[in-house]
Amino acid sequence: MKRAAKFILWLAVAITGAGALGGIALHRGEPLNATWFVVAAVCCYLVAYRLYSSFIAARLLALDDKRATPAEIHDDGRDFVPTNKWVLFGHHFAAIAGPGPLVGPTLAAQFGYLPGTLWLIVGAAAGGCVQDFIILFCSIRRDGKTLGQMAREEVSSRGGLIAQLAVLAIMVILLAVVALVVVNALKSSPWATFTLAMTIPIALLLGVYLRFLRPGRVLEASLFGVALVLFAVVAGQWVAESPAWSRAFTFGGVSLALMIIAYGFAAAVLPVWLLLAPRDYLSAFIKTGAIFSLAAGILFVRPQVLMPPLTRFIDGTGPVFAGKIFPFCFITIACGAVSGFHSLISSGTTPKMILRETQARFIGYGAMLLESFVGVMAMVAACAMPPGVYFAINSPSSIVGGTADAAAATISSWGYQLDGQTMTRLAQSVGEQTLLNRAGGAPSLAVGMAQIFSSTIGGERLLSIWYHFAIMFEALFILTVLDAGTRVGRFMVQELGGRVWKPFGRMGWMPAILLSSAIIVGAWGYFLYQGVVDPLGGINSLWPLFGISNQLLATVALVVATTILLKMKRLRWIWVTLAPTVWLVAVTMTASYQKIFDPSPALGFLSNANALAARIAAGQIPPAKIAEMQRLIFNQRLDAVVTGVLALMILILIAEALVQWYAILSGRREAVLHEAPYVETRWAADFTGVADGDD
Amino acid sequence: MQRAARIAIRSVRRFWSGLREWCGDSAYERYLRASGRQVADGRKLSAKEFYLEQINRRYSRPNRCC
Numbered sequence: 001m002k003r004a005a006k007f008i009l010w011l012a013v014a015i016t017g018a019g020a021l022g023g024i025a026l027h028r029g030e031p032l033n034a035t036w037f038v039v040a041a042v043c044c045y046l047v048a049y050r051l052y053s054s055f056i057a058a059r060l061l062a063l064d065d066k067r068a069t070p071a072e073i074h075d076d077g078r079d080f081v082p083t084n085k086w087v088l089f090g091h092h093f094a095a096i097a098g099p100g101p102l103v104g105p106t107l108a109a110q111f112g113y114l115p116g117t118l119w120l121i122v123g124a125a126a127g128g129c130v131q132d133f134i135i136l137f138c139s140i141r142r143d144g145k146t147l148g149q150m151a152r153e154e155v156s157s158r159g160g161l162i163a164q165l166a167v168l169a170i171m172v173i174l175l176a177v178v179a180l181v182v183v184n185a186l187k188s189s190p191w192a193t194f195t196l197a198m199t200i201p202i203a204l205l206l207g208v209y210l211r212f213l214r215p216g217r218v219l220e221a222s223l224f225g226v227a228l229v230l231f232a233v234v235a236g237q238w239v240a241e242s243p244a245w246s247r248a249f250t251f252g253g254v255s256l257a258l259m260i261i262a263y264g265f266a267a268a269v270l271p272v273w274l275l276l277a278p279r280d281y282l283s284a285f286i287k288t289g290a291i292f293s294l295a296a297g298i299l300f301v302r303p304q305v306l307m308p309p310l311t312r313f314i315d316g317t318g319p320v321f322a323g324k325i326f327p328f329c330f331i332t333i334a335c336g337a338v339s340g341f342h343s344l345i346s347s348g349t350t351p352k353m354i355l356r357e358t359q360a361r362f363i364g365y366g367a368m369l370l371e372s373f374v375g376v377m378a379m380v381a382a383c384a385m386p387p388g389v390y391f392a393i394n395s396p397s398s399i400v401g402g403t404a405d406a407a408a409a410t411i412s413s414w415g416y417q418l419d420g421q422t423m424t425r426l427a428q429s430v431g432e433q434t435l436l437n438r439a440g441g442a443p444s445l446a447v448g449m450a451q452i453f454s455s456t457i458g459g460e461r462l463l464s465i466w467y468h469f470a471i472m473f474e475a476l477f478i479l480t481v482l483d484a485g486t487r488v489g490r491f492m493v494q495e496l497g498g499r500v501w502k503p504f505g506r507m508g509w510m511p512a513i514l515l516s517s518a519i520i521v522g523a524w525g526y527f528l529y530q531g532v533v534d535p536l537g538g539i540n541s542l543w544p545l546f547g548i549s550n551q552l553l554a555t556v557a558l559v560v561a562t563t564i565l566l567k568m569k570r571l572r573w574i575w576v577t578l579a580p581t582v583w584l585v586a587v588t589m590t591a592s593y594q595k596i597f598d599p600s601p602a603l604g605f606l607s608n609a610n611a612l613a614a615r616i617a618a619g620q621i622p623p624a625k626i627a628e629m630q631r632l633i634f635n636q637r638l639d640a641v642v643t644g645v646l647a648l649m650i651l652i653l654i655a656e657a658l659v660q661w662y663a664i665l666s667g668r669r670e671a672v673l674h675e676a677p678y679v680e681t682r683w684a685a686d687f688t689g690v691a692d693g694d695d
Numbered sequence: 696m697q698r699a700a701r702i703a704i705r706s707v708r709r710f711w712s713g714l715r716e717w718c719g720d721s722a723y724e725r726y727l728r729a730s731g732r733q734v735a736d737g738r739k740l741s742a743k744e745f746y747l748e749q750i751n752r753r754y755s756r757p758n759r760c761c
Contacts (some may be wrong), residue, residue: 076729077725077726077729078726078752079730081722084722087713087716091717094717095758097760129760209747211743215723215742216720216722216723217713217720218719219715277750277753280759281719335760342760345760349753353709480759481759484758485757487761488754488757491756550713561735630711
């Protein structure tokens with residue numbers, strides 16, 4: 001009886017999800033309510049979690065709760081810490097949730113709401129969650145080894161090196177693109193710049209408090225810090241209204257880029273307790289709070305989605321970024337559906353803290369579903385504003401024109417009605433001088449979030465506060481990714497450099513610290529500068545480059561997972577990882593090819609470089625601008641080389657894996673797994689960790 | 696009614712202890728209870744030493760994603 005009731009309940013969830021998804025897909029005409037998106041996403045996640053993840057856990061991986069995890073075997077209270085599954089879920093989610101699922105779907109909204117939403121749900125359930133879950137499982141079985149170590153042991157030593165280089169490359173491009181998002185959000189905005197600048201002294205204050213006064217008392221320090229940051233958001237308005245202060249905090253793109261580069265260098269070199277760690281605490285609290293508030297706001301306001309399901313830009317002529325729906329919708333969404341970067345977390349801290357193997361399903365698969373839901377909310381927030389406003393904020397001035405009236409005329413000619421007054425009024429109501437030419441996703445998401453929040457609390461009166469709260473929330477945790485990433489990148493550079501010259505690898509040697517920090521900051525700083533001066537807005541070049549590198553890293557992770565499953569003799573179910581691998585290879589290779597060789601200058605790096613060179617040769621460029629134009633040509637060619645090298649690295653890894661797979665399947669090589677020895681657990685079956693156990 | 700109050704109090708306590716553990720507030724208490732490695736001279740780290748060691752280790756590997 002109970003079983004029948006359960007079956008009926010799950011059938012109802014499945015039918016509701018299918019109905020809502022069908023409604024979203026087939027709806028035409030009147031605007032659609034955002035509730036449909038929430039219902040479709042949640043029902044699909046529930047069904048995927050209940051059916052697909054339990055199938056993977058039971059059939060494919062055969063998770064074993066009698067087997068002790070690394071947290072039990074090595075419990076030292078420092079690295080290996082047995083942690084309650086809910087707490088670990090929170091840790092894991094806070095680690096994987098970055099700016100990607102907010103920015104990616106916002107940019108992908110240029111195709112309309114439908115393709116992005118479908119990929120966020122399907123891609124996460126069949127790709128991203130599977131990758132996170134299986135890599136977590138593989139790492140648990142190997143004493144918490146990293147993706148690079150697993151690639152070296154299970155695929156080949158060359159595979160390990162490629163994985164390490166791929167991680168470094170994605171890190172550089174990731175840091176450049178997220179820094180560009182911040183620059184585009186802060187330029188000509190004294191309010192936002194002041195608020196973000198204030199987070200630095202607040203973090204320093206917290207750092208001193210946590211280091212000298214109350215070591216490790218993170219909760220009280222963070223709550224105090226969050227209160228100060230919220231006050232800084234309000235104080236930003238006074239700065240914006242004062243002519244003298246407003247001038248002092250108004251910067252152009254290049255100045256902001258240089259300041260962020262200097263900040264990244266300082267954060268990598270300064271002691272971690274002083275700036276990096278306290279900023280991260282602030283960011284974790286504000287990020288979690290803002291994400292849950294956005295979910296609550298969407299459920300409370302239930303906004304209408306004004307963007308059509310598909311726009312005319314599915315043909316590849318979009319103003320936000322160039323490229324057709326395949327493959328660029330998937331490349332742009334990136335982290336919200338599949339993120340290669342997550343495999344570093346799944347093979348980093350989490351496997352060293354998990355209590356039981358079966359919890360890998362809840363933490364690995366479940367946390368990624370929640371991340372995908374964040375992406376769906378970002379899509380709703382972006383699509384809840386009139387399409388004309390969305391395109392005005394996200395299009396570069398070289399395409400739509402530099403004034404509100406010119407932008408309105410161009411965008412209206414595309415069929416998305418807009419008048420110049422609307423943009424001027426909107427900018428005034430959110431306390432900005434202009435909202436035009438703010439490609440990068442952050443300002444349009446902030447407008448969407450502010451409209452949802454202000455409909456819940458405060459109305460029009462608080463729109464500007466909510467807008468700057470949203471900008472602060474995005475910029476704060478983007479800068480946290482930036483400083484944490486720069487520091488990790490520095491370690492990677494030192495590790496790789498140490499192989500060539502030993503003293504360079506010494507982590508405490510100041511010249512090596514300064515040089516490696518300068519190398520990593522110089523690398524992402526160069527791409528950032530290139531993005532800031534790019535006439536097409538930078539995002540057009542850098543975001544696809546970031547998406548490609550991220551999805552290539554996911555390919556590395558899935559190739560490693562497939563190799564391990566093959567060695568575990570799970571041939572019958574190998575499609576679970578092989579199918580997303582094949583899909584990602586198809587997407588990334590097509591995107592890489594198009595970004596390098598496409599004949600359209602808006603899309604192809606080489607054709608853009610050639611078109612610019614032709615303009616110089618034809619004498620169409622004034623002599624004063626020729627040097628600048630030549631730099632642009634060089635940058636486009638550099639982007640083509642970077643894309644080509646990344647694609648080549650992955651093709652080599654795939655070839656290495658194919659050789660390995662063939663040797664195993666044909667019986668020429670014995671399938672040797674590098675799992676840690678089996679140890680039976682000593683914990684009682686109901687042991688749930690510290691949080692609700694022995695405290 | 697009493698049962699409901701007990702459940703509510705227990706839930707709040709669990710949430711509070713989970714929150715402290717999530718943000719790292721109770722990491723040192725957890726370390727003192729752990730049976731594993733200590734420092735080379737056989738003593739446990741002080742709260743200050745532990746805090747520094749913990750954050751230095753945490754921020755030397757990928758711990759924040761895109």
